[in-house]
Amino acid sequence: MLEVSGLSTGYDSHVVVLGVSVDVREGEAVAIIGSNGAGKTTFLRAICGLLPVSAGDVRYEGRSIANLAVHKVARAGISFVPAERHLFPEMSVAENLALGAFPNRPDPDQQSLVFDLFPRLAERRRQAAGTMSGGEQQMLAVGRALMSRPRLLILDEPTTGLAPRLASQAYESLAALRTLGMTILVAEQQVPLVLGLADRGYVLENGAIQLEGPSAELRDNPTVQRAYLGVV
Ligand SMILES: Nc1ncnc2c1ncn2[C@@H]1O[C@H](COP(=O)(O)OP(=O)(O)OP(=O)(O)O)[C@@H](O)[C@H]1O
Ligand SMILES: [Mg+2]
Structure with a gap:
């Protein structure tokens, strides 16, 4: 569905x-796993048309979307949930x-x-987005991204600012979304x-893929365990 090959991007x-x-x-x-500053956000932004692709290609459902304007990427069926969420705080849940x-x-x-996915949003549809809790704002950011009927949902650190529970x-909701067929x-x-x-x-470090594989393999990989799972 999405094929990113040899992509390079950055700032100026x-x-x-x-x-x-x-x-x-x-x-x-x-x-896409990676520590602070690894380039995760930069990479996702380039796929979504928010940063220029300086080399390589991004193909989606068989055609290149590299350097397409943001709204055209969205129209193609890709929806992006930024880590900062970018809600309109004064507007209601329903308006967002x-x-x-x-x-x-x-x-x-x-x-x-x-x-159905987020009953809390239904209960609070008239509440101003800015007065919702962190967890509720995260639901709203995902909910808003779904309103364009995407076939591919791209999320940047959806757990940003959330307590462990x-x-x-948030990941349970994403799992529920998967069962509905979302990529x-x-x-x-x-x-x-x-x-x-x-x-x-994929493990991204210093702007390059360091490791890739099925989740079970990554979980057992000593490098992943040392760097991300606190195993010594
Ligand atoms: N607007 C910008 N201008 C210049 N450099 C930037 C800009 N945004 C990010 N960078 C740099 O690009 C590198 C990768 O940053 P990026 O935000 O993509 O990392 P990340 O993996 O998303 O990290 P985090 O997990 O902290 O969000 C960092 O060195 C960062 O300083
Ligand atoms: Mg980031």
Whole structure:
């Protein structure tokens, strides 16, 4: 579904991600693991059209989307949930969800799907987004991303700022979304959680892929255990 090959990107002339190849098959959940500053956000932003692809290619459902404008990437069926969430704090939950469908009108069926996945959002549909708890704002960010009816959901560190219990809940919701057929690419530092969701993963360090494999293999890998699982 998504085939990233030899992708390089960065900021002005400063290359941060160099020659990274990642693929995601339809229905899979794939993890990008890496420590602070590894280049996870930079990599995901380049896929979504938020940063220029300076080398390599991004192919989605058979066609290149490299350097396509953000709204065209979204229209192709990819939705991005940034770590910062970027909600409109003064607007209600329902209004934030409606904006996720823009430029289309919000689809009531899709809104029902979001409310089924996150009953808390249904209860609080009239509450201002900025007054929601951290966990609720995370649900809203995912819910809003779903309103454009994506086929591929890309999330950047969905556990950002969440206490452990809420971080686990966030991953339970993603697992529920998978059972509905959603394809997921997720960057995460909370390795046990993300490997519980993902079929496969890639370890990104210093802007390059250091390791890749099925989640079970990564979990048993001594390098992963030392760097991310606190095993000495
Ligand atoms: N706007 C920017 N301008 C210049 N350099 C940047 C910019 N944003 C990030 N960088 C640099 O790019 C590198 C990779 O950063 P990035 O945010 O992609 O890492 P990350 O893996 O997402 O880290 P974290 O887990 O902390 O979010 C870092 O060295 C960072 O300082
Ligand atoms: Mg990041």
